[in-house]
Amino acid sequence: MGLAVPVPADSEPTKARRSTPPAGGPRLSKLMELSATSGLERAIGTNVATFAGDFEELVRLYRPKVFRFALASLRDLDAAESVTQDCFLRAYQASGSFRQDCSLQTWLMQIAVNLIRDQIRSRRFQFWRRARLTAKPVDAAGHALADGACSPEDQALLNERVAAIWEAAGQLPERQRTVFLLRFVEDMDLLEIACATGMKEGTVKTHLFRALRAVRERLGGTA
Amino acid sequence: MHLSSEQMSECILGPAGSDAARHLAECPACRAEFATLREAIGEFRGAVRYWSEREAQSVLVVPARTEETRSWIAAHQLAFALALATIFLLASILVPWYQHHQSAAANDAALLNQVDAQVSRTAPSSLEPLMKLVVERQQ
Numbered sequence: 332m333g334l335a336v337p338v339p340a341d342s343e344p345t346k347a348r349r350s351t352p353p354a355g356g357p358r359l360s361k362l363m364e365l366s367a368t369s370g371l372e373r374a375i376g377t378n379v380a381t382f383a384g385d386f387e388e389l390v391r392l393y394r395p396k397v398f399r400f401a402l403a404s405l406r407d408l409d410a411a412e413s414v415t416q417d418c419f420l421r422a423y424q425a426s427g428s429f430r431q432d433c434s435l436q437t438w439l440m441q442i443a444v445n446l447i448r449d450q451i452r453s454r455r456f457q458f459w460r461r462a463r464l465t466a467k468p469v470d471a472a473g474h475a476l477a478d479g480a481c482s483p484e485d486q487a488l489l490n491e492r493v494a495a496i497w498e499a500a501g502q503l504p505e506r507q508r509t510v511f512l513l514r515f516v517e518d519m520d521l522l523e524i525a526c527a528t529g530m531k532e533g534t535v536k537t538h539l540f541r542a543l544r545a546v547r548e549r550l551g552g553t554a
Numbered sequence: 555m556h557l558s559s560e561q562m563s564e565c566i567l568g569p570a571g572s573d574a575a576r577h578l579a580e581c582p583a584c585r586a587e588f589a590t591l592r593e594a595i596g597e598f599r600g601a602v603r604y605w606s607e608r609e610a611q612s613v614l615v616v617p618a619r620t621e622e623t624r625s626w627i628a629a630h631q632l633a634f635a636l637a638l639a640t641i642f643l644l645a646s647i648l649v650p651w652y653q654h655h656q657s658a659a660a661n662d663a664a665l666l667n668q669v670d671a672q673v674s675r676t677a678p679s680s681l682e683p684l685m686k687l688v689v690e691r692q693q
Contacts, residue, residue, distance in 0.1 A: 395606070395607065395610060398606060398610050399602065399603065399606035399607075399610075402605075402606050402609060403602050403606065408609055408612075411609075467605065468598070468601035468602045468604075468605040489597055492593075492594040492597055492598070493594075493597055493598050493601045495594075496594060496595065496598040497598070514567075515595050515598065515599055516598075516599050516602050516603070521567075536567070539563065539567060540559070540560055540563045543559075543562070543563040543566060543567075543591075544559045544563070546591070546594075546595070547559065547562070547587075547591060550590065550591065550594055
């Protein structure tokens, strides 16, 4: 039983990769050097594409990741959409200052983490605001397995586990939830999370330990 | 002695240390707990990803039209501003002119009524009593 998604592995094709700087300005060369996706590199080309056109490709590639992280963090559809748009807007505006010390994905996640933090802070003063959330991952868990042979008992157990982790993650402090989601949903390694959150690697690990303990405790009652 | 919370987390986060790996191989309880936790996290990831994709589709359908509307409005902002300015300008000219025209027509009508009244008289107002007597005698 399971969703056939293994626990963190460096499966994402977005790790930092160095290549020969292309002609086409510093923005393009940085993007080409640091974008870890071959699709983006292909789209950027060597000297034909304009930055605006390439940026559309970048948005197409990374938008789902940023949106997913924002949605899982904020649990609000409108806020997640807003954060995602702001993230790419800021990335576009700051692309000139993009340093080469992390991958493009990590850089985008860094922007998203900051925007989500701001969003959470501003929400504290918006107690009247109601989040627009049509469904939860718990509702999606069953559909994710729809094509697999899964007995009703297994289905119930799956929903129960997903619900338990969802609730546990919701009750985690902001930083713990952030590192938990970056690690276990976005498959980022500790160094990337440290870069995206501005924490030290040891701090990230501590937060992950605490988050995992909370999840284990929650699962202990259900699994 | 089972694996501590930290050891279990270490195992989940990366390759287990030699002691933890040996213990997992020997202890069915810890092995089962490790497997359950790893499986549950994998299920959670799958569910979140599926859910996010589904929600993204619902978001992408609605704003497409909104963005189109916004961009159309943005593209025609100058035209809107010019049209509004023209309306205000015409209104500021036409409204006073219409009001003036209306009052002039009213004055003309009053004057015409007065002239009609004067013209319809057969004798000056001071001779009207005498005219009445003449009419009565003729009858």
